[in-house]
Amino acid sequence: MVAYFREMFVGLWSLVAGMAVTIRYFVRPIVTVQYPRQKLTMTPKYRGHIELIMDPETNTHRCTACGMCVRTCPSSLITVEGVKVKKKKLPVKHVIDYSYCSLCGLCVEVCPTNALKFSNEYRLAGYQRQDMVIDLMARLDAERATVGLPPLPIPTPESEEETTSAEEKA
Amino acid sequence: MIVALIGVIALVSVNALFLIWMERKVAAHIQLRPGPMEVGYHGALQTVADALKLMGKELITPDEVDRPVYLLAPIIIFLPVLVLFLVIPFSPNLIIRDLNVGILLIFAFSSLTVLSILMAGWSSNNKYSVFGAIRSIAQNIAYEIPLLITAMSIILMVGSFKLTDIVAAQDKVWFVVIQPLAFLLYIICATAETNRAPFDIPEAESELVAGFHTEYSGMRFGLFFLAEYTNMFVVSAVATVLFLGGWRGWILPPVVWFLIKVYAIIFLIMWFRWTFPRLRFDQLITFAWKVLIPLAFVNLLVTALAIKLF
Numbered sequence: 205m206v207a208y209f210r211e212m213f214v215g216l217w218s219l220v221a222g223m224a225v226t227i228r229y230f231v232r233p234i235v236t237v238q239y240p241r242q243k244l245t246m247t248p249k250y251r252g253h254i255e256l257i258m259d260p261e262t263n264t265h266r267c268t269a270c271g272m273c274v275r276t277c278p279s280s281l282i283t284v285e286g287v288k289v290k291k292k293k294l295p296v297k298h299v300i301d302y303s304y305c306s307l308c309g310l311c312v313e314v315c316p317t318n319a320l321k322f323s324n325e326y327r328l329a330g331y332q333r334q335d336m337v338i339d340l341m342a343r344l345d346a347e348r349a350t351v352g353l354p355p356l357p358i359p360t361p362e363s364e365e366e367t368t369s370a371e372e373k374a
Numbered sequence: 375m376i377v378a379l380i381g382v383i384a385l386v387s388v389n390a391l392f393l394i395w396m397e398r399k400v401a402a403h404i405q406l407r408p409g410p411m412e413v414g415y416h417g418a419l420q421t422v423a424d425a426l427k428l429m430g431k432e433l434i435t436p437d438e439v440d441r442p443v444y445l446l447a448p449i450i451i452f453l454p455v456l457v458l459f460l461v462i463p464f465s466p467n468l469i470i471r472d473l474n475v476g477i478l479l480i481f482a483f484s485s486l487t488v489l490s491i492l493m494a495g496w497s498s499n500n501k502y503s504v505f506g507a508i509r510s511i512a513q514n515i516a517y518e519i520p521l522l523i524t525a526m527s528i529i530l531m532v533g534s535f536k537l538t539d540i541v542a543a544q545d546k547v548w549f550v551v552i553q554p555l556a557f558l559l560y561i562i563c564a565t566a567e568t569n570r571a572p573f574d575i576p577e578a579e580s581e582l583v584a585g586f587h588t589e590y591s592g593m594r595f596g597l598f599f600l601a602e603y604t605n606m607f608v609v610s611a612v613a614t615v616l617f618l619g620g621w622r623g624w625i626l627p628p629v630v631w632f633l634i635k636v637y638a639i640i641f642l643i644m645w646f647r648w649t650f651p652r653l654r655f656d657q658l659i660t661f662a663w664k665v666l667i668p669l670a671f672v673n674l675l676v677t678a679l680a681i682k683l684f
Contacts (some may be wrong), residue, residue, distance in 0.1 A: 223645060229403075230400070231405050234406050235406045
Protein backbone atom coordinates (compact mmCIF):
# COMPACT_ATOMS: atom_id res chain seq x y z
CA MET A 205 0.00 0.00 0.00
CA VAL A 206 2.80 2.39 0.94
CA ALA A 207 4.74 1.34 -2.14
CA TYR A 208 1.66 1.99 -4.28
CA PHE A 209 1.32 5.56 -3.06
CA ARG A 210 5.05 6.21 -3.09
CA GLU A 211 5.23 5.08 -6.71
CA MET A 212 2.32 7.37 -7.52
CA PHE A 213 3.90 10.42 -5.89
CA VAL A 214 7.38 9.75 -7.28
CA GLY A 215 5.84 9.33 -10.72
CA LEU A 216 3.81 12.52 -10.40
CA TRP A 217 6.84 14.45 -9.19
CA SER A 218 8.91 13.26 -12.16
CA LEU A 219 6.15 14.48 -14.50
CA VAL A 220 6.12 17.90 -12.83
CA ALA A 221 9.92 18.07 -13.07
CA GLY A 222 9.70 17.28 -16.78
CA MET A 223 7.13 20.01 -17.29
CA ALA A 224 9.36 22.49 -15.45
CA VAL A 225 12.13 21.74 -17.94
CA THR A 226 9.92 22.30 -20.98
CA ILE A 227 8.41 25.54 -19.65
CA ARG A 228 11.91 26.90 -19.05
CA TYR A 229 12.72 26.14 -22.67
CA PHE A 230 9.40 27.68 -23.74
CA VAL A 231 10.32 31.11 -22.34
CA ARG A 232 13.93 30.98 -23.51
CA PRO A 233 14.82 33.03 -26.60
CA ILE A 234 14.85 31.02 -29.80
CA VAL A 235 18.19 29.93 -31.24
CA THR A 236 17.37 29.44 -34.91
CA VAL A 237 17.32 32.23 -37.51
CA GLN A 238 15.04 32.78 -40.49
CA TYR A 239 17.69 31.72 -42.95
CA PRO A 240 17.42 33.66 -46.18
CA ARG A 241 16.73 36.90 -44.29
CA GLN A 242 19.00 36.42 -41.30
CA LYS A 243 22.39 34.76 -41.43
CA LEU A 244 24.77 33.56 -38.78
CA THR A 245 28.42 34.55 -39.05
CA MET A 246 30.47 31.54 -40.04
CA THR A 247 33.34 30.48 -37.80
CA PRO A 248 36.73 31.72 -39.10
CA LYS A 249 38.00 28.14 -39.13
CA TYR A 250 35.43 27.17 -41.78
CA ARG A 251 37.15 25.90 -44.92
CA GLY A 252 35.18 26.97 -47.95
CA HIS A 253 36.62 27.44 -51.42
CA ILE A 254 39.97 29.22 -51.74
CA GLU A 255 40.36 32.94 -52.27
CA LEU A 256 43.21 35.42 -52.60
CA ILE A 257 44.42 37.04 -49.40
CA MET A 258 44.24 40.83 -49.44
CA ASP A 259 47.58 41.98 -48.04
CA PRO A 260 46.80 44.53 -45.33
CA GLU A 261 49.92 46.60 -46.22
CA THR A 262 49.50 46.89 -49.95
CA ASN A 263 45.76 46.22 -50.16
CA THR A 264 46.37 43.84 -53.01
CA HIS A 265 47.09 40.17 -53.51
CA ARG A 266 50.48 38.48 -53.18
CA CYS A 267 50.03 36.17 -56.15
CA THR A 268 52.97 35.97 -58.54
CA ALA A 269 51.20 33.72 -61.02
CA CYS A 270 53.90 31.08 -60.54
CA GLY A 271 51.39 28.32 -61.23
CA MET A 272 52.31 26.08 -58.28
CA CYS A 273 48.67 25.76 -57.28
CA VAL A 274 47.72 24.90 -60.85
CA ARG A 275 50.26 22.10 -61.00
CA THR A 276 49.63 20.70 -57.51
CA CYS A 277 45.83 20.60 -57.76
CA PRO A 278 44.81 16.91 -57.97
CA SER A 279 41.63 17.82 -59.82
CA SER A 280 43.25 20.40 -62.12
CA LEU A 281 40.50 22.89 -61.45
CA ILE A 282 42.64 26.04 -61.03
CA THR A 283 43.39 28.25 -64.04
CA VAL A 284 45.98 31.02 -63.66
CA GLU A 285 47.16 33.31 -66.41
CA GLY A 286 49.87 35.86 -65.73
CA VAL A 287 51.80 38.58 -67.49
CA LYS A 288 55.21 40.09 -66.80
CA VAL A 289 55.28 43.68 -65.64
CA LYS A 290 58.65 45.28 -64.71
CA LYS A 291 60.42 41.91 -64.26
CA LYS A 292 57.57 40.81 -61.97
CA LYS A 293 54.87 38.39 -62.91
CA LEU A 294 51.26 39.28 -62.03
CA PRO A 295 48.06 37.27 -62.52
CA VAL A 296 45.42 38.56 -64.91
CA LYS A 297 43.13 35.59 -64.37
CA HIS A 298 42.72 33.29 -61.37
CA VAL A 299 39.66 31.08 -61.76
CA ILE A 300 38.65 27.87 -59.99
CA ASP A 301 35.92 25.41 -60.95
CA TYR A 302 34.66 24.67 -57.45
CA SER A 303 32.39 21.81 -58.53
CA TYR A 304 35.49 19.60 -58.91
CA CYS A 305 37.16 20.71 -55.68
CA SER A 306 37.73 18.14 -52.94
CA LEU A 307 38.90 20.79 -50.45
CA CYS A 308 42.24 19.01 -49.98
CA GLY A 309 43.98 22.34 -49.39
CA LEU A 310 47.19 21.45 -51.27
CA CYS A 311 47.00 24.73 -53.21
CA VAL A 312 46.99 26.73 -49.98
CA GLU A 313 49.92 24.74 -48.57
CA VAL A 314 52.03 24.87 -51.68
CA CYS A 315 51.67 28.58 -52.42
CA PRO A 316 55.19 30.07 -52.08
CA THR A 317 53.92 33.59 -51.33
CA ASN A 318 51.04 32.58 -49.02
CA ALA A 319 48.61 34.26 -51.37
CA LEU A 320 45.73 31.80 -50.86
CA LYS A 321 43.42 31.07 -47.97
CA PHE A 322 40.11 29.33 -47.37
CA SER A 323 37.11 31.62 -47.60
CA ASN A 324 34.10 31.58 -45.28
CA GLU A 325 31.67 31.17 -48.12
CA TYR A 326 29.09 28.48 -47.26
CA ARG A 327 26.15 29.43 -49.50
CA LEU A 328 26.92 27.19 -52.42
CA ALA A 329 23.55 26.73 -54.11
CA GLY A 330 23.49 27.51 -57.83
CA TYR A 331 21.15 27.15 -60.75
CA GLN A 332 23.73 25.73 -63.14
CA ARG A 333 27.17 24.18 -63.16
CA GLN A 334 28.66 27.43 -64.40
CA ASP A 335 27.69 29.09 -61.09
CA MET A 336 30.39 27.02 -59.38
CA VAL A 337 33.15 28.65 -61.44
CA ILE A 338 34.58 31.29 -59.13
CA ASP A 339 36.72 34.21 -60.33
CA LEU A 340 39.13 34.91 -57.48
CA MET A 341 40.31 38.22 -58.97
CA ALA A 342 36.71 39.45 -59.03
CA ARG A 343 36.28 38.37 -55.41
CA LEU A 344 39.38 40.33 -54.47
CA ASP A 345 38.01 43.37 -56.27
CA ALA A 346 34.79 42.98 -54.30
CA GLU A 347 36.76 42.80 -51.07
CA ARG A 348 38.70 45.94 -52.07
CA ALA A 349 35.39 47.67 -52.72
CA THR A 350 34.36 47.08 -49.08
CA VAL A 351 37.29 49.25 -47.93
CA GLY A 352 36.58 51.82 -50.64
CA LEU A 353 39.26 50.90 -53.14
CA PRO A 354 38.77 50.72 -56.90
CA PRO A 355 39.20 47.39 -58.73
CA LEU A 356 42.77 46.33 -59.40
CA PRO A 357 44.05 47.64 -62.71
CA ILE A 358 44.48 44.88 -65.27
CA PRO A 359 48.25 44.53 -65.70
CA THR A 360 49.40 44.97 -69.30
CA PRO A 361 52.65 43.39 -70.51
CA GLU A 362 55.44 45.96 -71.15
CA SER A 363 56.10 44.67 -74.61
CA GLU A 364 55.07 41.66 -76.61
CA GLU A 365 58.67 40.49 -77.26
CA GLU A 366 59.69 40.55 -73.65
CA THR A 367 56.87 38.22 -72.63
CA THR A 368 57.61 35.78 -75.37
CA SER A 369 61.37 35.91 -74.71
CA ALA A 370 60.73 35.15 -71.04
CA GLU A 371 58.70 32.15 -72.01
CA GLU A 372 61.41 31.00 -74.43
CA LYS A 373 64.03 31.18 -71.71
CA ALA A 374 61.86 29.05 -69.44
CA MET B 375 -31.32 28.80 -33.64
CA ILE B 376 -29.94 29.34 -37.14
CA VAL B 377 -27.85 32.22 -35.81
CA ALA B 378 -26.58 29.97 -33.06
CA LEU B 379 -25.67 27.24 -35.54
CA ILE B 380 -23.79 29.68 -37.75
CA GLY B 381 -22.06 31.08 -34.69
CA VAL B 382 -21.03 27.62 -33.52
CA ILE B 383 -19.71 26.62 -36.94
CA ALA B 384 -17.74 29.88 -37.12
CA LEU B 385 -16.36 29.33 -33.63
CA VAL B 386 -15.42 25.73 -34.44
CA SER B 387 -13.54 26.75 -37.61
CA VAL B 388 -11.76 29.75 -36.11
CA ASN B 389 -10.91 27.78 -32.98
CA ALA B 390 -9.41 24.92 -34.98
CA LEU B 391 -7.39 27.30 -37.14
CA PHE B 392 -6.14 29.12 -34.06
CA LEU B 393 -5.38 25.94 -32.12
CA ILE B 394 -3.33 24.41 -34.92
CA TRP B 395 -1.29 27.61 -35.14
CA MET B 396 -0.98 27.71 -31.34
CA GLU B 397 0.08 24.07 -31.21
CA ARG B 398 2.83 24.70 -33.76
CA LYS B 399 3.98 27.81 -31.92
CA VAL B 400 4.05 26.05 -28.53
CA ALA B 401 5.92 23.11 -30.02
CA ALA B 402 8.37 25.44 -31.74
CA HIS B 403 9.14 27.56 -28.72
CA ILE B 404 9.64 24.53 -26.48
CA GLN B 405 12.17 23.35 -29.08
CA LEU B 406 13.81 26.82 -29.23
CA ARG B 407 12.70 27.65 -32.77
CA PRO B 408 10.22 30.26 -34.04
CA GLY B 409 7.65 28.01 -35.76
CA PRO B 410 5.56 29.29 -38.69
CA MET B 411 6.67 32.83 -39.54
CA GLU B 412 6.05 33.34 -43.24
CA VAL B 413 2.30 33.71 -43.91
CA GLY B 414 0.82 36.68 -42.08
CA TYR B 415 2.06 38.19 -38.84
CA HIS B 416 4.19 35.50 -37.14
CA GLY B 417 2.59 32.90 -39.38
CA ALA B 418 -0.94 33.64 -38.15
CA LEU B 419 -2.46 32.89 -41.57
CA GLN B 420 -0.42 29.72 -42.10
CA THR B 421 -3.28 27.44 -41.04
CA VAL B 422 -5.71 29.33 -43.29
CA ALA B 423 -3.41 28.56 -46.22
CA ASP B 424 -3.11 24.94 -45.07
CA ALA B 425 -6.90 24.62 -44.75
CA LEU B 426 -7.42 25.98 -48.26
CA LYS B 427 -4.88 23.50 -49.58
CA LEU B 428 -6.64 20.68 -47.72
CA MET B 429 -10.01 21.64 -49.22
CA GLY B 430 -8.52 21.61 -52.71
CA LYS B 431 -7.17 18.10 -52.34
CA GLU B 432 -8.62 15.08 -54.05
CA LEU B 433 -10.92 12.87 -51.96
CA ILE B 434 -9.48 9.43 -52.51
CA THR B 435 -11.70 6.45 -51.69
CA PRO B 436 -9.66 3.24 -51.68
CA ASP B 437 -11.15 0.30 -53.62
CA GLU B 438 -11.60 -2.22 -50.81
CA VAL B 439 -13.26 0.04 -48.22
CA ASP B 440 -16.72 -0.50 -46.78
CA ARG B 441 -18.14 2.47 -48.65
CA PRO B 442 -21.20 3.61 -46.66
CA VAL B 443 -19.42 3.27 -43.31
CA TYR B 444 -16.26 4.82 -44.67
CA LEU B 445 -18.11 7.87 -45.96
CA LEU B 446 -20.24 8.23 -42.83
CA ALA B 447 -17.42 8.16 -40.26
CA PRO B 448 -16.08 11.72 -40.77
CA ILE B 449 -19.61 13.11 -40.56
CA ILE B 450 -20.40 11.15 -37.40
CA ILE B 451 -17.24 12.41 -35.70
CA PHE B 452 -18.09 16.00 -36.52
CA LEU B 453 -21.83 16.27 -35.79
CA PRO B 454 -21.82 15.45 -32.04
CA VAL B 455 -19.05 18.00 -31.63
CA LEU B 456 -21.45 20.66 -32.87
CA VAL B 457 -24.16 19.47 -30.46
CA LEU B 458 -21.79 19.88 -27.51
CA PHE B 459 -21.75 23.65 -28.01
CA LEU B 460 -25.49 23.70 -27.32
CA VAL B 461 -25.00 23.78 -23.56
CA ILE B 462 -21.62 25.42 -23.02
CA PRO B 463 -22.15 28.64 -21.02
CA PHE B 464 -19.78 31.24 -22.43
CA SER B 465 -21.30 33.95 -20.24
CA PRO B 466 -24.51 34.35 -18.18
CA ASN B 467 -26.42 35.23 -21.37
CA LEU B 468 -24.34 33.62 -24.10
CA ILE B 469 -25.63 30.07 -23.92
CA ILE B 470 -27.73 28.47 -26.64
CA ARG B 471 -29.91 26.15 -24.50
CA ASP B 472 -29.49 25.97 -20.75
CA LEU B 473 -30.57 22.33 -20.45
CA ASN B 474 -30.97 20.85 -17.00
CA VAL B 475 -28.98 17.78 -18.10
CA GLY B 476 -26.21 19.83 -19.73
CA ILE B 477 -23.22 17.93 -18.39
CA LEU B 478 -24.85 14.58 -19.19
CA LEU B 479 -25.49 15.74 -22.75
CA ILE B 480 -21.84 16.66 -23.18
CA PHE B 481 -20.56 13.33 -21.90
CA ALA B 482 -23.15 11.35 -23.85
CA PHE B 483 -22.42 13.01 -27.18
CA SER B 484 -18.66 13.10 -26.78
CA SER B 485 -18.78 9.32 -26.36
CA LEU B 486 -20.00 9.07 -29.96
CA THR B 487 -16.46 10.00 -31.05
CA VAL B 488 -15.45 6.43 -30.20
CA LEU B 489 -18.10 5.00 -32.50
CA SER B 490 -16.86 7.14 -35.35
CA ILE B 491 -13.26 6.11 -34.75
CA LEU B 492 -14.34 2.46 -34.79
CA MET B 493 -16.25 3.02 -38.04
CA ALA B 494 -13.33 4.80 -39.65
CA GLY B 495 -10.81 2.19 -38.54
CA TRP B 496 -12.91 -0.83 -39.45
CA SER B 497 -14.18 0.38 -42.80
CA SER B 498 -10.76 1.51 -44.03
CA ASN B 499 -9.72 -2.13 -44.49
CA ASN B 500 -6.21 -1.34 -43.33
CA LYS B 501 -4.40 -3.07 -40.48
CA TYR B 502 -3.03 0.20 -39.09
CA SER B 503 -6.48 1.74 -39.06
CA VAL B 504 -7.96 -1.26 -37.25
CA PHE B 505 -5.16 -1.21 -34.70
CA GLY B 506 -5.73 2.48 -34.12
CA ALA B 507 -9.47 1.95 -33.71
CA ILE B 508 -9.04 -0.99 -31.30
CA ARG B 509 -6.63 0.98 -29.15
CA SER B 510 -8.86 4.02 -29.22
CA ILE B 511 -11.88 2.08 -27.98
CA ALA B 512 -10.01 0.33 -25.17
CA GLN B 513 -8.55 3.67 -24.13
CA ASN B 514 -11.74 5.69 -24.33
CA ILE B 515 -13.77 3.16 -22.36
CA ALA B 516 -11.07 2.97 -19.70
CA TYR B 517 -10.77 6.74 -19.35
CA GLU B 518 -14.43 7.62 -19.56
CA ILE B 519 -15.13 5.93 -16.22
CA PRO B 520 -12.82 8.13 -14.09
CA LEU B 521 -13.89 11.14 -16.15
CA LEU B 522 -17.54 10.60 -15.27
CA ILE B 523 -16.78 9.78 -11.63
CA THR B 524 -14.76 12.96 -11.13
CA ALA B 525 -17.51 14.98 -12.77
CA MET B 526 -19.94 13.15 -10.48
CA SER B 527 -18.13 14.39 -7.38
CA ILE B 528 -18.68 17.97 -8.57
CA ILE B 529 -22.33 17.25 -9.38
CA LEU B 530 -22.78 15.82 -5.88
CA MET B 531 -21.55 19.09 -4.42
CA VAL B 532 -23.76 21.23 -6.64
CA GLY B 533 -26.79 18.97 -6.81
CA SER B 534 -27.51 19.81 -10.44
CA PHE B 535 -26.53 18.73 -13.93
CA LYS B 536 -27.12 22.23 -15.21
CA LEU B 537 -23.89 23.96 -16.25
CA THR B 538 -25.10 27.41 -15.18
CA ASP B 539 -25.92 26.03 -11.72
CA ILE B 540 -22.42 24.59 -11.46
CA VAL B 541 -20.93 27.99 -12.32
CA ALA B 542 -23.33 29.70 -9.90
CA ALA B 543 -22.18 27.38 -7.09
CA GLN B 544 -18.61 28.67 -7.49
CA ASP B 545 -19.36 32.27 -6.56
CA LYS B 546 -17.19 32.09 -3.40
CA VAL B 547 -14.42 29.68 -4.29
CA TRP B 548 -13.57 27.74 -7.42
CA PHE B 549 -13.97 23.98 -7.18
CA VAL B 550 -10.33 23.48 -8.17
CA VAL B 551 -9.46 24.62 -4.62
CA ILE B 552 -11.92 22.25 -2.96
CA GLN B 553 -11.31 19.34 -5.35
CA PRO B 554 -7.69 19.52 -6.53
CA LEU B 555 -7.45 15.73 -6.97
CA ALA B 556 -10.62 15.70 -9.08
CA PHE B 557 -9.18 18.48 -11.25
CA LEU B 558 -5.96 16.54 -11.77
CA LEU B 559 -7.87 13.35 -12.62
CA TYR B 560 -10.16 15.27 -14.96
CA ILE B 561 -7.25 16.85 -16.87
CA ILE B 562 -5.54 13.46 -17.25
CA CYS B 563 -8.74 11.80 -18.44
CA ALA B 564 -9.56 14.70 -20.75
CA THR B 565 -6.13 14.41 -22.37
CA ALA B 566 -6.76 10.71 -22.91
CA GLU B 567 -10.33 11.28 -24.15
CA THR B 568 -9.14 13.68 -26.84
CA ASN B 569 -6.43 11.20 -27.89
CA ARG B 570 -3.69 13.71 -27.17
CA ALA B 571 -0.09 12.86 -26.30
CA PRO B 572 1.04 11.16 -24.10
CA PHE B 573 -2.17 9.14 -24.62
CA ASP B 574 -2.16 9.38 -28.42
CA ILE B 575 -1.70 5.68 -29.13
CA PRO B 576 -4.78 5.52 -31.44
CA GLU B 577 -2.91 7.63 -33.96
CA ALA B 578 0.65 7.03 -32.82
CA GLU B 579 2.29 8.41 -35.93
CA SER B 580 5.61 6.65 -35.40
CA GLU B 581 4.08 3.16 -35.21
CA LEU B 582 0.64 3.25 -36.87
CA VAL B 583 1.19 5.71 -39.77
CA ALA B 584 -1.78 7.87 -38.74
CA GLY B 585 -3.99 5.31 -36.99
CA PHE B 586 -7.69 5.28 -37.77
CA HIS B 587 -7.55 8.10 -40.34
CA THR B 588 -4.69 6.67 -42.40
CA GLU B 589 -6.92 6.07 -45.44
CA TYR B 590 -8.67 9.44 -45.36
CA SER B 591 -7.58 12.35 -47.52
CA GLY B 592 -8.60 15.89 -48.27
CA MET B 593 -11.46 17.41 -46.33
CA ARG B 594 -12.56 14.02 -44.92
CA PHE B 595 -9.28 13.95 -43.03
CA GLY B 596 -9.86 17.64 -42.35
CA LEU B 597 -13.10 16.81 -40.51
CA PHE B 598 -11.27 14.37 -38.21
CA PHE B 599 -8.68 17.04 -37.57
CA LEU B 600 -11.33 19.67 -36.95
CA ALA B 601 -13.18 17.35 -34.55
CA GLU B 602 -9.99 16.62 -32.62
CA TYR B 603 -9.27 20.28 -32.00
CA THR B 604 -12.90 21.07 -31.26
CA ASN B 605 -12.98 18.22 -28.75
CA MET B 606 -9.97 19.81 -27.08
CA PHE B 607 -11.94 23.03 -26.81
CA VAL B 608 -14.97 21.24 -25.39
CA VAL B 609 -13.12 19.27 -22.71
CA SER B 610 -11.31 22.44 -21.69
CA ALA B 611 -14.60 24.34 -21.58
CA VAL B 612 -16.11 21.63 -19.36
CA ALA B 613 -13.03 21.75 -17.12
CA THR B 614 -13.48 25.52 -16.90
CA VAL B 615 -17.12 25.15 -15.94
CA LEU B 616 -16.55 22.34 -13.42
CA PHE B 617 -13.37 23.55 -11.74
CA LEU B 618 -12.35 27.08 -12.72
CA GLY B 619 -15.55 28.99 -12.08
CA GLY B 620 -16.72 29.28 -15.68
CA TRP B 621 -17.11 32.90 -16.77
CA ARG B 622 -16.31 34.33 -13.33
CA GLY B 623 -13.56 36.93 -13.17
CA TRP B 624 -12.82 40.57 -12.50
CA ILE B 625 -12.97 43.67 -14.74
CA LEU B 626 -12.93 41.86 -18.10
CA PRO B 627 -16.25 40.71 -19.60
CA PRO B 628 -17.36 37.14 -18.74
CA VAL B 629 -16.82 35.78 -22.28
CA VAL B 630 -13.21 36.92 -22.23
CA TRP B 631 -12.64 35.27 -18.88
CA PHE B 632 -14.21 32.06 -20.11
CA LEU B 633 -12.00 31.97 -23.21
CA ILE B 634 -8.87 32.85 -21.21
CA LYS B 635 -9.49 29.90 -18.89
CA VAL B 636 -10.29 27.54 -21.77
CA TYR B 637 -7.15 28.43 -23.69
CA ALA B 638 -5.04 28.21 -20.54
CA ILE B 639 -6.18 24.60 -20.11
CA ILE B 640 -5.56 23.92 -23.80
CA PHE B 641 -2.07 25.32 -23.35
CA LEU B 642 -1.61 22.91 -20.44
CA ILE B 643 -2.66 19.98 -22.65
CA MET B 644 -0.28 21.14 -25.40
CA TRP B 645 2.47 21.50 -22.80
CA PHE B 646 1.84 17.84 -21.84
CA ARG B 647 2.22 16.83 -25.45
CA TRP B 648 5.65 18.36 -25.89
CA THR B 649 6.92 17.12 -22.52
CA PHE B 650 5.84 13.51 -22.10
CA PRO B 651 6.72 10.55 -24.31
CA ARG B 652 3.89 8.31 -25.51
CA LEU B 653 2.75 5.55 -23.16
CA ARG B 654 2.83 1.92 -24.15
CA PHE B 655 -0.61 0.34 -24.55
CA ASP B 656 -0.43 -1.86 -21.43
CA GLN B 657 0.90 1.05 -19.34
CA LEU B 658 -2.00 3.15 -20.52
CA ILE B 659 -4.68 0.62 -19.57
CA THR B 660 -2.94 -0.29 -16.30
CA PHE B 661 -2.78 3.38 -15.37
CA ALA B 662 -6.48 3.86 -15.99
CA TRP B 663 -7.73 0.77 -14.12
CA LYS B 664 -5.20 0.60 -11.28
CA VAL B 665 -4.63 4.30 -10.53
CA LEU B 666 -7.24 6.61 -12.01
CA ILE B 667 -10.44 4.64 -11.33
CA PRO B 668 -9.60 3.77 -7.66
CA LEU B 669 -8.55 7.38 -7.02
CA ALA B 670 -11.70 8.70 -8.65
CA PHE B 671 -13.85 6.39 -6.50
CA VAL B 672 -11.99 7.39 -3.33
CA ASN B 673 -12.49 11.02 -4.27
CA LEU B 674 -16.19 10.47 -4.86
CA LEU B 675 -16.62 8.63 -1.52
CA VAL B 676 -14.75 11.31 0.42
CA THR B 677 -16.84 13.99 -1.27
CA ALA B 678 -20.08 12.19 -0.46
CA LEU B 679 -18.97 11.71 3.14
CA ALA B 680 -18.00 15.34 3.50
CA ILE B 681 -21.34 16.49 2.09
CA LYS B 682 -23.18 14.20 4.50
CA LEU B 683 -21.16 15.43 7.49
CA PHE B 684 -21.20 19.19 6.88
